[in-house]
Amino acid sequence: MTVTVLIPVYNEVDGLAECYRRLDAVAGNCAENFEFLFVDDGSSDGSAQWLLELRQRDARVGLIELSRNFGKEIAVSAGLDHASGDVVMLLDADLQDPPELIPEFIAAWREGYDIVYGQRLSREGETWLKIQTSHWYYRVINVLSDVPIPADAGDFRLLSRRAVEAVRALREKHRYMAGLYAWIGFPQKALPYHRHPRHTGQSKWNYLRLWGLALEGITSFSTxxxxxxxxxxxxxxxxxxxxxxxxxxxxxxxxxxxxxxxxxxxxxxxxxxxxxxxxxxxxxxxxxxxxxxKQRQLYYLRGLHPSRERQHDD
The missing domain is CATH 1.10.287 (Helix Hairpins)
Structure with a gap:
């Protein structure tokens, strides 16, 4: 079985070495085959070049370069379009979500769940205002939406192959991924965990962008x-x-x-x-x-560099 770990990247060059080191350690302790698929969302700090050099050293590493910064939701969608694993594990490059929990997600998937999502019990390193607004946002959207959206769950989740194919079939431009994961249905399970502070750098999600994401969620899943x-x-x-x-x-x-x-x-x-x-x-x-x-494309690629192991299999 192959696990594709999908990591969207936007100006995270300072933390990529630690992210890779921890992913490599997790893969070394698991029986499954691993593919590390990075999606560079128009970074300007050399992240793409660093990942290309890493790909030459590790055949498991693949890289998708988007033509510009399209935003995290589109970057994740691009990764899902090109992920080839039997299961796909979504992970942020900032290491707020610990890669060491990946084996627990795989174990829950083996129990028969198509989607296993991390549910945050705590959020270290984040402001009280951000924590409270996030808490109440999930409560409000679940009152408004016909589709129950798991509270306190972000992008840290595992998707089975059929869940990936279902999400890939949804090509709407305004994408609220947490809602799409809930909308497709299939058996889902929460995996509680404690979220860590960022390993390095600053969050790209300011309050204006968070407000825009909240509007996307409400308008996409409720009238x-x-x-x-x-x-x-x-x-x-x-x-x-x-x-x-x-x-x-x-x-x-x-x-x-x-x-x-x-x-x-x-x-x-x-x-x-x-x-x-x-x-x-x-x-x-x-x-x-x-x-x-207008039916525009979701994204365009500047470069597609699949893992060399996948190229060999093809």
């Missing part, structure tokens, strides 16, 4: 925001109608006093804010529909 916008419009219109009836009756019964300027401004700003919120929600869905309708 509840659109329904809420409709409900908000109905409630606001009903409140405005009742307020108008109140002023009509007060005018008929008690005359027509001049309404206060502050209350008028408050009502106008409130209604304007509601309209902008609803238009923004509609715009998010419309923009994604527009992008999907």
């Amino acid at each position: 509840v925001p659109l329904k809420l916008a409709t409900l908000l419009g109905v409630v606001t219109a009903s409140a405005a109608f009742l307020y108008g009836v109140y002023f009509l009756l007060r005018t008929l019964l008690f005359g027509n006093p001049v309404p206060g300027y502050p209350s008028l401004i408050v009502v106008m700003l409130f209604l304007g804010g509601v309209q902008l919120i609803c238009l923004g929600i509609i715009g998010e869905y419309l923009g994604r529909t527009y992008v999907e309708s």
Whole structure:
């Protein structure tokens, strides 16, 4: 059996040597054959060159070079398109997810699970705000989505061959991979673990990018925001109608006093804010529909360097 370890890379040259060393140690203690497939997502720090040199020394190492930085979700998708193993293990190059747990993922797969995902019990080295927003995001999306998405689970997971083929068949441009893994179904199992701090460097995920990923998840797997916008419009219109009836009756019964300027401004700003919120929600869905309708390729390759062991097998 061959295990393809898929590692997306974006400007991680300082940590690649340690990542490879630990992967090599894990592979040496396992009976399975291993392939290390790195996906360089348009790095500018020499990561691709370092990996090409590593490939010359180790026949198990393969490299996919994307033509530019497409983002982690696309990089993972490119890796899945070219992974040839019986199972595929997803791992980040920053070593926050310990490679030493790979044998436990394989053991769970042998029990009959198509997807084994790491579920974070703790997240060392991350801010309180990031931990709390992540915690509540998973709770919110599971309220909104029809597809249960495992809480506190990232990309650290193992996929069987049929799970890989199922994900590969989904070619949507706006990709929220955690949702796609859940959407395809198949037996899945959680593997609790403690997440480590980054081995080196800084996270590429700032709060703006995390907000964008959160929007991808919600808009890709739920239409509840659109329904809420409709409900908000109905409630606001009903409140405005009742307020108008109140002023009509007060005018008929008690005359027509001049309404206060502050209350008028408050009502106008409130209604304007509601309209902008609803238009923004509609715009998010419309923009994604527009992008999907163009049918562009998910990515382009600058270079494809399969592992030399795989070349020999072919």
